[in-house]
Amino acid sequence: xNRYRAxxxxxxxxxxxATAVFLPIYFFWYPGALFDQAGGRELFQLIVGVxxxxxxxxxxxxxxxxxxxxAFDLVTIAVIQASALSYGVYVLxxxxxxxxxxxxxxFELVRANDIADEELExxxxxxxATLPWTGPRLVGAPIPKDPDEQYRLMMSAMRGADIQHFxxxxxxxxKVKEQVLSRAAPLARLRSLNPDRQAGIDRLVTKLGRPEQSxxxxxxxxxxxxxxxxxxxxxxxxxxxxxxxxxxxxx
Numbered sequence: 001x002n003r004y005r006a007x008x009x010x011x012x013x014x015x016x017x018a019t020a021v022f023l024p025i026y027f028f029w030y031p032g033a034l035f036d037q038a039g040g041r042e043l044f045q046l047i048v049g050v051x052x053x054x055x056x057x058x059x060x061x062x063x064x065x066x067x068x069x070x071a072f073d074l075v076t077i078a079v080i081q082a083s084a085l086s087y088g089v090y091v092l093x094x095x096x097x098x099x100x101x102x103x104x105x106x107f108e109l110v111r112a113n114d115i116a117d118e119e120l121e122x123x124x125x126x127x128x129a130t131l132p133w134t135g136p137r138l139v140g141a142p143i144p145k146d147p148d149e150q151y152r153l154m155m156s157a158m159r160g161a162d163i164q165h166f167x168x169x170x171x172x173x174x175k176v177k178e179q180v181l182s183r184a185a186p187l188a189r190l191r192s193l194n195p196d197r198q199a200g201i202d203r204l205v206t207k208l209g210r211p212e213q214s215x216x217x218x219x220x221x222x223x224x225x226x227x228x229x230x231x232x233x234x235x236x237x238x239x240x241x242x243x244x245x246x247x248x249x250x251x
Contacts, residue, residue, distance in 0.1 A: 007060035014055045014081070018048050021089060028135045029096040033242045037228045038097050038109060047088030055081040097136040100220065100230075100239075101164040102176050104143065105183040107220035107230050108164040109136070119166055128167035138239060140176030141169045177237035184216030184232055193246050201245065204231065208240050215240070219247030 022044065030040030055077060062073045099110040112131050123129040128139070141163045144150060153163050163169050191201055205212050208231070216234045220242065221227050229245040232238060 001065060003060050003063040006063040007056045010059045011052075011056040014051055017085070018051065021047075021085070025089075025092055028133075029092065031135055033228055033244045034097055034109075034136070034222075037222050037226055037242075037244055038111075039095070040092065043088070043092050043095075047085060047092070050084045050088065051081055054084050098131045099164070099167075099170070100136045100138050101170070102138075102140045102173065102180055102218075103162070103164050104179075106218055108141075108162075109220055109222045110164050111223070114165055115167060116165075119168070123167035123170070126168075128170045138173045139170045140173050140179075141166075142171060142176060142179075144169065173237075180218065180232060180237040181216070181234070184218050184234070184237070187212050187215050187217060187231075190217050190229060190245060190247070193249065197245060204241060204243055210240075217245075217247065 025040060025044055026035055030038055035041050058077045058080075059074065062070070062077070064070065067073075094113045095111050097109055098112040098115065101108045101110055115131065120129050120131070143163065144153070153166075156162065156166075187201065187205070191198060194201065205215065208215065210233075214234050215231055217229050217231050219227055220230045226244070227247055229243045229247040230239055231241040231243060233240060
């Protein structure tokens with residue numbers, strides 16, 4: 001065994017572990033377009049980059065056959081690598097998209113760390129007292145009719161926490177589908193907002209396998225990352241796709 005072979009073996013193991021970590025991140029925590037648009041890709045690339053430096057490269061540097069203390073060096077590298085990987089996965093998990101909330105005329109992407117623990121307590125008992133683990137959950141958040149509640153929400157929004165950050169206001173998505181359809185726009189509008197991406201919209205329509213006339217879209221705000229487009233069925237308001245198209249006039 002020489003340092004080249006040792007580093008190669010270690011690199012292979014690192015790639016296997018990185019793949020195992022990638023699968024739940026991509027298919028559950030940051031599905032579809034959210035992997036790019038919600039920051040999943042850049043965080044995952046950072047994790048893998050650090051892991052490669054902390055693992056195979058260090059093994060290549062320290063590995064000398066017969067070296068005294070080599071086993072201790074390799075164990076130390078493995079511990080450092082595992083710690084870096086664990087912390088990176090924890091950050092991805094804490095910032096994962098937890099809810100996609102329809103509010104007024106748009107969708108809002110809410111991350112797990114956007115919702116305070118005390119707000120989850122206020123949602124008890126009920127289905128929104130815990131954060132989903134296997135991907136973002138689709139819900140609605142109707143504006144309360146009570147003027148005092150509206151005032152409190154307005155003041156809270158001025159401090160950066162709007163209705164989508166309070167699970168006690170959540171309701172089943174099916175209960176807001178009429179509002180969704182009343183606010184949704186035809187794909188012709190999406191085409192006008194993305195004049196240089198007509199082929200991409202064509203591919204999306206083909207992938208969905210439905211006539212373009214049966215599709216509508218609404219914007220979704222994704223925080224500090226670029227806002228995205230939510231495509232829904234024009235009759236049922238079913239969410240069919242989240243796509244990285246410009247959904248606003250100004251963005």
